[in-house]
Amino acid sequence: MRLLNFAHPISAQQLTQIRGLLGAPVEVVNVRVDLDHARGFEQQIHSLLDGLRMTSAEWRRIPIVINLPGLATAAAVLLAQMLGRTGSLPAVVRMRPATTGKGFEVAEILDLERVREMYARAARWCRVGGWRVWSVPGTMYTFGGGAVVWGPYQLHEVEPDWDVEGMAVAVEDEASGNAPCDGNPDPHHANFVAA
Numbered sequence: 326m327r328l329l330n331f332a333h334p335i336s337a338q339q340l341t342q343i344r345g346l347l348g349a350p351v352e353v354v355n356v357r358v359d360l361d362h363a364r365g366f367e368q369q370i371h372s373l374l375d376g377l378r379m380t381s382a383e384w385r386r387i388p389i390v391i392n393l394p395g396l397a398t399a400a401a402v403l404l405a406q407m408l409g410r411t412g413s414l415p416a417v418v419r420m421r422p423a424t425t426g427k428g429f430e431v432a433e434i435l436d437l438e439r440v441r442e443m444y445a446r447a448a449r450w451c452r453v454g455g456w457r458v459w460s461v462p463g464t465m466y467t468f469g470g471g472a473v474v475w476g477p478y479q480l481h482e483v484e485p486d487w488d489v490e491g492m493a494v495a496v497e498d499e500a501s502g503n504a505p506c507d508g509n510p511d512p513h514h515a516n517f518v519a520a
Contacts, residue, residue, distance in 0.1 A: 326347055326349045326387075331373075332393065332420075334355060338430070343434070351390070370399065371406060374406055389415050391418070413438040416435060462495055480492070
């Protein structure tokens with residue numbers, strides 16, 4: 326197991342916690358992340374990953390866990406490039422403030438590929454009001470009430486200046502019989518058709 330650490334150095338105690346959660350020996354590779362904010366992140370992250378000098382076979386064969394950089398946009402670019410190199414999303418370390426003393430402790434190891442697969446299997450045709458959407462049942466939606474914003478939108482997609490009205494919960498559309506989507510819905514966006 327290889328831990329690519331793009332954040333603060335891992336302490337001995339944190340490494341023990343990570344090994345305990347993974348149940349395997351862990352090789353730590355520290356990667357210094359010193360990004361130039363005047364330049365694009367894509368090429369800089371690419372250079373960081375190339376600097377690891379791993380072959381394409383190693384990227385796909387060696388189990389990798391990531392301690393993400395603290396900067397969210399850098400972490401997003403890193404995950405996208407990891408997906409391209411490995412063919413799947415990596416597991417990531419989640420830290421939390423230590424319950425005793427100062428500093429941080431390891432809270433959990435999140436297997437992002439498992440999370441993605443679970444969500445992909447959970448999405449299905451649902452009804453939100455009178456609309457048919459490709460969604461996970463139970464997702465909260467609101468409705469656009471203006472000339473520009475219309476139809477159901479997941480609550481997290483709503484912009485502060487949008488004119489929206491009401492809320493509804495996605496309920497599985499029993500009429501579809503959980504049939505696979507008949508178009509090409511992207512489960513990351515509200516794809517919908519009028520009822």
